[in-house]
Amino acid sequence: xxxxxxxxxxxxxxxIKYPFSDSDVKIAKNFFRRYKVNExxxxxxxxxxxxxxxDGERPDTLADKxxxxxxxxxxxxxxxxxxxxxxxxxxxxxxxxxxxxxEYDDAFAEIHHYETIEIAQYKAGTIVDETFYNDTHKLNIxxxxxxxxxxxxxxxxSVAEWFTKENEKxxxxxxxxxxxxxxxxxxxRRNNKYEKSSRYINKRLxxxx
Numbered sequence: 001x002x003x004x005x006x007x008x009x010x011x012x013x014x015x016i017k018y019p020f021s022d023s024d025v026k027i028a029k030n031f032f033r034r035y036k037v038n039e040x041x042x043x044x045x046x047x048x049x050x051x052x053x054x055d056g057e058r059p060d061t062l063a064d065k066x067x068x069x070x071x072x073x074x075x076x077x078x079x080x081x082x083x084x085x086x087x088x089x090x091x092x093x094x095x096x097x098x099x100x101x102x103e104y105d106d107a108f109a110e111i112h113h114y115e116t117i118e119i120a121q122y123k124a125g126t127i128v129d130e131t132f133y134n135d136t137h138k139l140n141i142x143x144x145x146x147x148x149x150x151x152x153x154x155x156x157x158s159v160a161e162w163f164t165k166e167n168e169k170x171x172x173x174x175x176x177x178x179x180x181x182x183x184x185x186x187x188x189r190r191n192n193k194y195e196k197s198s199r200y201i202n203k204r205l206x207x208x209x
Contacts, residue, residue: 048174056092067178080173090170104159112162119153
């Protein structure tokens with residue numbers, strides 16, 4: 001359904017052999033014309049509701065649950081400005097394990113970075129390097145200046161911890177409420193029609209170059 005609503009573009013395919021005057025027009029989907037939702041609309045609870053993607057849930061299964069149609073998965077992706085579901089959609093626990101096993105020697109032992117806890121002038125979650133972690137720092141704790149090793153107020157974050165945390169951030173999305181799907185689809189179609197220009201052929205097709 002999504003691809004039917006994407007407009008076409010016609011481009012000249014120039015031959016590499018004589019005669020050079022010959023050309024042929026190829027029709028392709030114009031994926032460069034991307035529909036993006038204004039992030040301001042997410043503050044309007046009347047249109048969207050927050051949703052936490054469950055482990056193993058896919059765009060099509062969520063679309064079927066939310067809208068009764070698995071082919072409406074593109075609505076979920078577009079309304080959350082997801083360009084590539086392979087990277088923007090959260091991995092399942094099993095997929096995380098497989099990825100870490102494939103891409104790292106020991107993701108649970110390898111340090112990705114160091115983070116501070118909340119103490120003195122440092123906020124929780126401030127990312128620091130290994131040198132900071134191993135050095136001594138002066139902290140003003142309750143009016144008393146104390147020397148503290150970075151390791152005493154920083155946590156070493158493993159690759160596995162970091163990867164899992166980043167993946168969890170992807171779970172919180174916005175779901176368009178079912179009563180507004182028809183309105184959204186109509187708006188999507190309207191925005192994917194070409195306006196008249198020098199390259200205009202029809203509302204669904206324009207030329208390049």
